[in-house]
Amino acid sequence: MTTRIGVVTFPGTLDDQDALRAARLAGAEPVPLWHRDKNLHQVDAVVLAGGFSYGDYLRAGAISRFSPVMETVIEQARAGLPVLGICNGFQILTEAHLLPGAMLRNNHLHFICRDQKLRVENAGTAWTGDYEQGQEISVPLKNMDGRYVADERTLDELEAEGRVAFRYLDTNPNGSLRDIAGITNAAGNVVGLMPHPEHAVEPLIGTGRTDGLPFFTSVLKKLVNAS
Amino acid sequence: MTLDTVKHATETPDASQPWKELGLKEDEYARIREILGRRPTGAELAMYSVMWSEHCSYKSSKVHLKQFSEKKPASDAMLVGIGENAGVVDVGQGYAVTFKVESHNHPSYIEPYQGAATGVGGIVRDILAMGARPVAVVDPLRFGAADHPDTKRVLPGVVAGIGGYGNCLGLPNIGGEVVFDACYQGNPLVNAGCIGVMKHEDLHLAKASGPGNKVILYGARTGGDGIGGVSVLASETFDDTKPTKRPAVQVGDPFQEKLLIECTLEVFQEKLVAGIQDLGGAGLSCATSELASAGSGGMRVDLDTVPLRDATLSPEEILMSESQERMCAIVEPQHVDRFMEICEKWDVIATVIGEVTDGERLEIFWHGEQIVDVPPGTVAHEGPTYHRPYERPSWQDALQADDAGALPRPQTSAELREQVLALVSSPNQASKSWITDQYDRFVQGNTVLAQPEDAGVVRIDEETNLGVAMATDGNGRYAKLDPYAGAQLALAEAYRNVAATGAKPLAISDCLNFGSPEDPGVMWQFAEACRGLADGCLELGTPVTGGNVSLYNQTGDTAIHPTPVVAVLGVIDDVTRRTPMAFAEAGQLLYLLGDTAEEFGGSAWSEVVHGHLGGLPPKVDLAREKLLAEILISASRDGMIDAAHDLSDGGVIQALTESCLRGGNGARIVVPEDLDAFTFLFSESAGRAVVAVPRSEELRFTDMCGARGLPATRIGVVDGDTIEVQGEFEIPLAELREAHEATIPAILA
Amino acid sequence: MARVVVDVMLKPEILDPQGQAVQRALPRLGFDGIADVRQGKRFELEVEGPVDQAALDRIHKMAETFLANTVIEDFVVKVESES
Amino acid sequence: MARVVVDVMLKPEILDPQGQAVQRALPRLGFDGIADVRQGKRFELEVEGPVDQAALDRIHKMAETFLANTVIEDFVVKVESES
Numbered sequence A: 001m002t003t004r005i006g007v008v009t010f011p012g013t014l015d016d017q018d019a020l021r022a023a024r025l026a027g028a029e030p031v032p033l034w035h036r037d038k039n040l041h042q043v044d045a046v047v048l049a050g051g052f053s054y055g056d057y058l059r060a061g062a063i064s065r066f067s068p069v070m071e072t073v074i075e076q077a078r079a080g081l082p083v084l085g086i087c088n089g090f091q092i093l094t095e096a097h098l099l100p101g102a103m104l105r106n107n108h109l110h111f112i113c114r115d116q117k118l119r120v121e122n123a124g125t126a127w128t129g130d131y132e133q134g135q136e137i138s139v140p141l142k143n144m145d146g147r148y149v150a151d152e153r154t155l156d157e158l159e160a161e162g163r164v165a166f167r168y169l170d171t172n173p174n175g176s177l178r179d180i181a182g183i184t185n186a187a188g189n190v191v192g193l194m195p196h197p198e199h200a201v202e203p204l205i206g207t208g209r210t211d212g213l214p215f216f217t218s219v220l221k222k223l224v225n226a227s
Numbered sequence B: 001m002t003l004d005t006v007k008h009a010t011e012t013p014d015a016s017q018p019w020k021e022l023g024l025k026e027d028e029y030a031r032i033r034e035i036l037g038r039r040p041t042g043a044e045l046a047m048y049s050v051m052w053s054e055h056c057s058y059k060s061s062k063v064h065l066k067q068f069s070e071k072k073p074a075s076d077a078m079l080v081g082i083g084e085n086a087g088v089v090d091v092g093q094g095y096a097v098t099f100k101v102e103s104h105n106h107p108s109y110i111e112p113y114q115g116a117a118t119g120v121g122g123i124v125r126d127i128l129a130m131g132a133r134p135v136a137v138v139d140p141l142r143f144g145a146a147d148h149p150d151t152k153r154v155l156p157g158v159v160a161g162i163g164g165y166g167n168c169l170g171l172p173n174i175g176g177e178v179v180f181d182a183c184y185q186g187n188p189l190v191n192a193g194c195i196g197v198m199k200h201e202d203l204h205l206a207k208a209s210g211p212g213n214k215v216i217l218y219g220a221r222t223g224g225d226g227i228g229g230v231s232v233l234a235s236e237t238f239d240d241t242k243p244t245k246r247p248a249v250q251v252g253d254p255f256q257e258k259l260l261i262e263c264t265l266e267v268f269q270e271k272l273v274a275g276i277q278d279l280g281g282a283g284l285s286c287a288t289s290e291l292a293s294a295g296s297g298g299m300r301v302d303l304d305t306v307p308l309r310d311a312t313l314s315p316e317e318i319l320m321s322e323s324q325e326r327m328c329a330i331v332e333p334q335h336v337d338r339f340m341e342i343c344e345k346w347d348v349i350a351t352v353i354g355e356v357t358d359g360e361r362l363e364i365f366w367h368g369e370q371i372v373d374v375p376p377g378t379v380a381h382e383g384p385t386y387h388r389p390y391e392r393p394s395w396q397d398a399l400q401a402d403d404a405g406a407l408p409r410p411q412t413s414a415e416l417r418e419q420v421l422a423l424v425s426s427p428n429q430a431s432k433s434w435i436t437d438q439y440d441r442f443v444q445g446n447t448v449l450a451q452p453e454d455a456g457v458v459r460i461d462e463e464t465n466l467g468v469a470m471a472t473d474g475n476g477r478y479a480k481l482d483p484y485a486g487a488q489l490a491l492a493e494a495y496r497n498v499a500a501t502g503a504k505p506l507a508i509s510d511c512l513n514f515g516s517p518e519d520p521g522v523m524w525q526f527a528e529a530c531r532g533l534a535d536g537c538l539e540l541g542t543p544v545t546g547g548n549v550s551l552y553n554q555t556g557d558t559a560i561h562p563t564p565v566v567a568v569l570g571v572i573d574d575v576t577r578r579t580p581m582a583f584a585e586a587g588q589l590l591y592l593l594g595d596t597a598e599e600f601g602g603s604a605w606s607e608v609v610h611g612h613l614g615g616l617p618p619k620v621d622l623a624r625e626k627l628l629a630e631i632l633i634s635a636s637r638d639g640m641i642d643a644a645h646d647l648s649d650g651g652v653i654q655a656l657t658e659s660c661l662r663g664g665n666g667a668r669i670v671v672p673e674d675l676d677a678f679t680f681l682f683s684e685s686a687g688r689a690v691v692a693v694p695r696s697e698e699l700r701f702t703d704m705c706g707a708r709g710l711p712a713t714r715i716g717v718v719d720g721d722t723i724e725v726q727g728e729f730e731i732p733l734a735e736l737r738e739a740h741e742a743t744i745p746a747i748l749a
Numbered sequence C, D: 001m002a003r004v005v006v007d008v009m010l011k012p013e014i015l016d017p018q019g020q021a022v023q024r025a026l027p028r029l030g031f032d033g034i035a036d037v038r039q040g041k042r043f044e045l046e047v048e049g050p051v052d053q054a055a056l057d058r059i060h061k062m063a064e065t066f067l068a069n070t071v072i073e074d075f076v077v078k079v080e081s082e083s
């Protein structure tokens, strides 16, 4: 049986097609999910893709978090369903309190699009198993509200528990506290990050690297091993 | 206030009307009365005035633009030509591409963020209305002097607006231009282009036929935005003393537009629309009259059914409103329910506002009373035509006689080195990444090349790797020296940029930015540029598929440089064969293709070092451009070159700097025997490119150039971490990078 | 130190996509009875020295030329606390 | 119809680059004597029906769960006008 990776489309989601493509290239069956539909259609994992859901008008992710599909995603994520939030998806996960902290406007106040270097700080999550611990990768970053903040206690806790999953290398592109680019929940099934692994899955396209593909193969392996 | 119905207008023939305030001339008003056989109603007057404005009717420009059709080259690629929302070009494998460039100059000066944002929104809807999925945007921009305080107000706002809107739509920005020149101080140019892709069978045209078919307005509610904006903003230079009752500024809602795009593509896919038109300038006046006149002519609209954001709007205002993010579709009755369902799915408001009739008149009603009864063609297409006088300006000869070749040249190697650094760090030649990093170039996952490459390239078919390329160019300095040649140089440069990536140029769109047509000198520039462009397109075999004219770009009596911007579209059969600009591999051989002459008129060097503009622009040789393009395309297809960079403003040294910095490799350069170092490095002769050739391919490549008669001169090798011009100077890449990349952030931070 | 607040709102006739997005979301979240939502900006300024008429005039000027874009926005200046 | 205003500001301990950018620009524009600037959001809600305690409670709830993200923001609800 093939592994089904669902990708949610909210009004204003932009990178859903890319995430579906990445899932397909990794060998999974891509399944489009719709924000009004509570049914997750038996997917084995969910990706909340990037974009500007609801225009990001209130706060990035704030409106989407209350959509019907999120009711099920939140419930199942708590039960162990692998969920990856990329960029806007990460923002939705923090708004939904599946991940701690919040995302704010970049400290330089501009949208920024660049090829970003990261270090994989936790290769033990559902989405990072195919990386080496400490591996340095490069994937596109593109956002307006990418500054990760949380209170000191939360940050210390994240560090202590190894839940900082990715850190920015070379430059911190947005003022994120402790250079945090992505985090995981304690169980390791819910991961969120600002950079876009789904844009780095094909040679020649985008930055021309495939450093993002292991996200998708990781979850595939994890699911196959689990079943 | 009583409603000015058709009946009322007939009964009160002598009522005085504000035709003048609406920008109409006396004879135009008389002509409207003649067409209608009575005085127009207020609503009719509003429609005619806005549709007969310069912006909508092209009244000053159309006598010149018609050369684009008359001199159209034979091309199998054209599916739809000038006249529709955008032209459509066949790119093979059953795909068609539609693309266009438009201006939003004046609004962007008043309110940079929203002006630029709605510029992007408008061009994207144009492309969508052809039945295509928008796949990329480009943004040719021009601002006043880089160090002028107002540039700091205008530029960041414009860039944020283009990014804010385009990024939110999920359209990769793959190219454009940023030019600074004092001539654009009070009049920045904000042009925006969009490319869309469709299958041949999905082509949709803006026409309303089939009596009984429903007219559906969908998208945003109609508000008081930009009322009169079209005629006031586009037909006169603005003076902000004029009181405006309604906001002249439109605010964009990119989220709404994203929904509009997805919703529209879905109704296309289910084949639910018989005709479609976007609402841009002149809003409903334009959409209804154009749809009706392109169809069988008859249409009835109940204007009071239009969903409003502001209940106080009068019928005239509703007709003229330029509220953004709206479309108008013609739908057969049996498809209406499904159409509405899809709109509901995407949270898009849709309303049946009327239907196609079997008559020949556009009839508009307000609460049951008729306020418009016109032959739609007279509104949409029979606007006035002006044969404005034009005359070569008296100063043109003196300008051309002021030869840049006579300017003092660097005397020592040290001076040469200094001037190289001055050039690559000057605002116009410096890296624009502070700007372009604010644009998403990755979204949609099909971007093969994007800025700072010579042309943007996007894949349009994942199976076959078919792709399209686009570059936009324009050099107002060249065009000022000689508008005919300047237009051709813009065309040649964009064409060359596309070919440099390995794509075959197919067709062009343009945005013609000029001063006041009421100035015979400006009109001459315009006429010359059109003639040059039409002749050039004929020779290169690239038809003009459509474009845009922006006039009255001036401050007081001073016009901007004539600025024809050309966008060239190309096709590449296999995007994996694309040629990037970076010198990525040490040891590869550098070849200069083409001939270098002493050409400094309008050059970056003359501007940066001497603040000079005079003489003649580089000589145009389109046969040479064609040959160069063929070589670049063959070499890319057959894997003979690993990098290519076209030469344009800044010449050889600018191109070497960009390619070295992008690849992170230096170059050792030898000045060709027949040239002095200065001319070699700074001349801007057209028809040239630099390529990097792997050693294993050298013979094959030079044989090909030799056989086809293209001069190819070996100028050096990719090597080290400096640019060394032997016998002259050496500059470390780190120093070059600092010079090239620090300028723009320093100005704008 | 006194706090002066400048509230900047889009002019009523200008489209407010942000407010609209919020308003449309409310019923879905179970909040009814809100007929309209407009979203604007609030600036809290900590002012040194006395907030006399001269200071207020300066702040008004600042709001007009900088904090608000009067092409599309209106603003209100309020003294919130003196100390 | 009554107007209820919800002011949402970043918590004091959270960096506010927008406010800082404003503050940094002020001296350049010739405005001195502003020690600090914070930028937040202002929501103007037009409420149908009476703004009684029940309505205010509902709006408070709405602000807490939706208009503000209390991880990073504080908010204040104010009745501005009744009619």
Ligand SMILES: Nc1ncnc2c1ncn2[C@@H]1O[C@H](COP(=O)(O)OP(=O)(O)O)[C@@H](O)[C@H]1O
Binding pocket: B138, B139, B140, B141, B173, B174, B175, B176, B177, B178, B432, B435, B436, B450, B451, B452, B453, B454, B455, B472, B473, B497, B646, B648, B649
């Ligand atoms: N406003 C802009 N938007 C997007 N890309 C831009 C913009 N301005 C410049 N670029 C990109 O930067 C690169 C260099 O620009 P330019 O020097 O004008 O190129 P060329 O001289 O080859 O036409 C090109 O890839 C161009 O598309």
Ligand SMILES: [Mg+2]
Binding pocket: B453, B454, B455, B497, B645, B646, B648
């Ligand atoms: Mg180029």
